[in-house]
Amino acid sequence: MSAQSAKDKPIKVLWLTSSYPRSKDDSASVFLRYLAEALANQKVSLHILSPDHPEVQATTQPDGIVCQHFRYFWPRKLQMLAYGSGILPNLRAAPCLFLQVPFFIMSMTVTAAWIMVVQRPSLIHAHWIFPQGTVAVFLGKLLRIPVLVTAHGGDAFGLKGVFVRVIKNWTIKNCSAWTSNTSATSAAVGSDLPKPQIIPMGIDCKKFAGADCERTLMGKGPKKLVLLFVGRLVEKKGVADLLRAYVLLPEILRKQTELWIIGDGYERKKLESLARNIQHVNSIRFLGRIPNQQLPGYYAAADMFIAPSIIDIQGDTEGQGVMLLEAMASGLPIITTNVGGISSVIAHGETGLLVNPGKPIEIAAAIEKLLNDKNFRETLSIKACKAAQDYDWLTISSKFVNLYRESNSIRDK
Structure with missing residues (x-):
């Protein structure tokens, strides 16, 4: 087969993942859906296997993508x-x-295993090292199919213990190749392992750069400056520090601003209780989960993005921070913390401000600096928007396609 015909031949790939959007409006690991759609546009045929859940809905998938959910417990509502x-x-x-x-x-x-026997994919791509990567490597060895494993962060920083480390090491040493979203994630997996290719997750730059806040908010946009957080309400996101930082702002700045918190999670009630004890609580709005396709409008309505991530009690933290890419593409000045792989995304003083994790006083000082210096805000915005272009899905998906073809060519020899 000629090099050109090999390049044009569709690649059949089985994805194993522990999370994938359950409906068209779901934001769970939505970056994987965008990556899948970008790959499908480059002649990759994907069969995506993800867990079932009570909220999974039948959803029409683009050509080239099949999404299947595996049941693992009964009754279904207990999954x-x-x-x-x-x-x-x-x-x-x-x-x-x-x-x-x-x-x-x-x-x-x-x-x-059943999918592999029936469909014989060219390779398996496992998202997260354990358990998906371990299962993929086991099946790949059994059925002689190459395996690509991608570490996203939680599997690197959050999974601890000798037993888990042995499993992760075996998985990485026995897969055909692996990728990591940042060098920090790679280092957390293990410095004595084969080196990965660093391929971050991406962003649809046009969607966020061209958003219309008036259409999203129906002309009822705030008259105040908006400080925005988007993400899961879990410990490692550091939202409690953001609330504590907000109350440290001078009263005149609090009166000029609103703090919007978009997302949901097990810490929501605790955070809402904390917010009720803060002065000017009417300036803090918990907006809950917002469908991903509506998020660009909220970014467009904001004046600043704050992601105060920390290292939680289990040692878990941000592997990359896809929400930072969304904010960058939206042209927002960013304040975030120097943990995990965030410094691979944000350059301090260039595309955002980095502060120490768990330090509300530093977050407050950074907010005050940006609120009082409009020119600096605009400079950060311009540079962040430009830097976001490097993460466009076309660029990112092309790197995965190249890896897929390399693995496929090795198998064909």
């Missing part, structure tokens, strides 16, 4: 291991869910 705040936070919040873990792994393994 609560995945989604929500994420598997690790769900386990911490409800330890009884550990009972579902073996059924989860067994069901995924059996379903994936």
Whole structure:
């Protein structure tokens, strides 16, 4: 087969993932849906296997994408291991869910094996090292199919212990290739392992850069400056520090601003209670989950984006921070913390401001600096928007396509 015909031949790929949007409006790991759609546009045929959940709805997929959900517990309404705040936070919040873990792994393994036997994909791409990557490597060895594993962060920073480390090391050493979203995530997996290719997750730059806030908010936009947070309301996101920082602002600045918090998670009630004890509570708005397609309008309505991530009690933190890319593409000045892989995305003083994690006083000082210096805000905005172009999905998906073709060519030899 000629090089040109090999390049034009569609690649069949089986994805294994612990999270994928459950409906057209769901934001759970929505970056994977965007990556899948970008890959489908480049002649990649994807079969995506993800966990079932009570909120999974039948959704029409673009040409080239099949999405299948595996059942792992009965009755269906009890399947609560995945989604929500994420598997690790769900386990911490409800330890009884550990009972579902073996059924989860067994069901995924059996379903994936059946797909592989029937469809014979060119390769398996596992998102997150464990359990997806481990299952993929086991099945890949059994059926002689190459395996690509991608580390997204939670699997690197959040999974601790000798037993888990041994499994992760075995998975990385025995896969055909692996990628990491940042060098920090790679280092957290292990410095003595084969080196990955660094491929971050991406962003649809046009969608966020061209958003219309008036259409989203129906002309009822705020008259105040908006400080925006978007993300899951879990410990590692550091929203409690953001609330404490907001109350430290001079009263005149609090009266000129509103703090919008978009997202949901197990910490929401605790955070709302904390907000009620803060002066000018009417300036703090918990907006809950917003459909992903509506988010660009909220970014467009904002004047500043704040992501005060921390290292939580389990050692988990941000591997990359896709919401930072959304804010960058929207042209927002950004304040965030120097943890995990965030410094790979944000350059201090150039595309945003980096402060120390767990320091509300530093967050407040950074907010005050940006509120009082409009020119600096605009400079950060321009540079951030330009830097976001490097993360456009066309660029990112092309890197994965190249890896897919390399793995496929090795198999064909």
